[in-house]
Amino acid sequence: MYNFSDFKQKIKDTEEWLAKEFSQIRTGRAxxxxxxxxxxxxxxxxxxxxxxxxxxxxDPRTLRVLPWDSSNIKAIEKAILISNTGLSVSVDDKGxxxxxxxxxxxxRGNFVKIAKSKLEDAKVTLRQERNKVxxxxxxxxxxxxMSEDEVTRxxxxxxxxxxxxxxxxxxxxxxxxxxxxx
Numbered sequence: 001m002y003n004f005s006d007f008k009q010k011i012k013d014t015e016e017w018l019a020k021e022f023s024q025i026r027t028g029r030a031x032x033x034x035x036x037x038x039x040x041x042x043x044x045x046x047x048x049x050x051x052x053x054x055x056x057x058x059d060p061r062t063l064r065v066l067p068w069d070s071s072n073i074k075a076i077e078k079a080i081l082i083s084n085t086g087l088s089v090s091v092d093d094k095g096x097x098x099x100x101x102x103x104x105x106x107x108r109g110n111f112v113k114i115a116k117s118k119l120e121d122a123k124v125t126l127r128q129e130r131n132k133v134x135x136x137x138x139x140x141x142x143x144x145x146m147s148e149d150e151v152t153r154x155x156x157x158x159x160x161x162x163x164x165x166x167x168x169x170x171x172x173x174x175x176x177x178x179x180x181x182x
Contacts, residue, residue, distance in 0.1 A: 001150065001153075001154070002133075002137065002140070002146070002150070002154040002157075004133075004157065004158075004161065007129060007133050007158070007161065008161065010125075010126075010129045011126060011129070011161060011162075011164075011165040014122050014125050014126055014129075014165065014169070015122075015165065015168055015169060015172070017122065017125075018118060018119065018122045018169055018172055018173075019172060020036070021118045022115060022118065022172060022173075022176045023036065024036055024037050025111050025114055025115055025118075025176065025180070026085070026086070026100065026103065026107075026111060026180075027103075027111075027176075027179040027180050028061075028100065028102060028103040028108075028180075029060055029061070029100065029179075030057050030058070030059070030060060030061055030062055030063045030098070030100050031057070031063075032050070032055040032056070032057065032063060034063070034085060034087070034100075035048075035049045035050065035055055035063070035065075035080070035098075036048065036050070037083065038079050038080055038083045038085070039079060040052055040072065040075050040076050040079040041075055041078075041079065042069075042072050042075050049065065049076060049079065049080070052067060052068060052069070052072050052076065053065045053066055053067040053068060053072070053076060053095070053096075054066045054068070058097065061099060061100045061101075061102075062097060062098065062099050062100070063097070063098040063100075064095060064096075064097060064098075065080075065095050065096040065097075065098060066094060066095040066096075067095060067096075073091055073095065073096060074091075076096055077089055077091055077096055080096070080098065086101070086107075087099065087100060087101075088100075088101060103180070108180050108181055111180045112177050112180055112181070115173055115176045115177060115180065116173065118173075119169055119170070119172075119173045122169050123166060123169065126162055126165055126166060126169075127162075130158055130159075130162050133158050134155060134158065137151050137154050137155060137158075138151070
């Protein structure tokens with residue numbers, strides 16, 4: 001029988017990728033994951049904000065960034081401003097306060113479009129993986145490593161796994177859309 005472990009892992013990796021992408025889409029609430037994609041130019045290299053500062057939630061619409069080295073405050077502020085997240089940044093004597101402005105109906109719609117685009121990217125990845133497995137199954141049949149019945153059963157299993165994976169991706173997307181719209 002065919003070994004699906006790599007294929008199952010690819011499906012799981014795709015789910016994790018989508019969840020990570022969704023964590024960076026604004027929902028109107030402050031979340032430290034919003035800064036996961038922001039890299040600061042410090043010590044001669046690009047480092048994620050969470051590796052040069054403590055990021056915490058101050059209130060539902062505010063994050064607090066406390067750099068471990070106060071000389072990095074300006075670099076962190078600059079990185080957040082150029083990251084194009086649409087967040088308001090203010091510096092004080094202890095660190096940086098990041099305010100999440102309320103979302104407009106238009107911006108909510110745009111964020112939903114971004115989420116759907118990410119979902120489509122994830123689905124494309126799953127289809128590509130399915131095609132690789134189906135090609136491999138076809139080769140195994142051609143080389144007489146698997147019988148026609150075994151290949152048919154394996155392809156049915158691939159379709160079942162793809163359906164389960166796609167359903168999980170859809171559920172993630174629906175949850176994200178609800179977060180954005182509420």
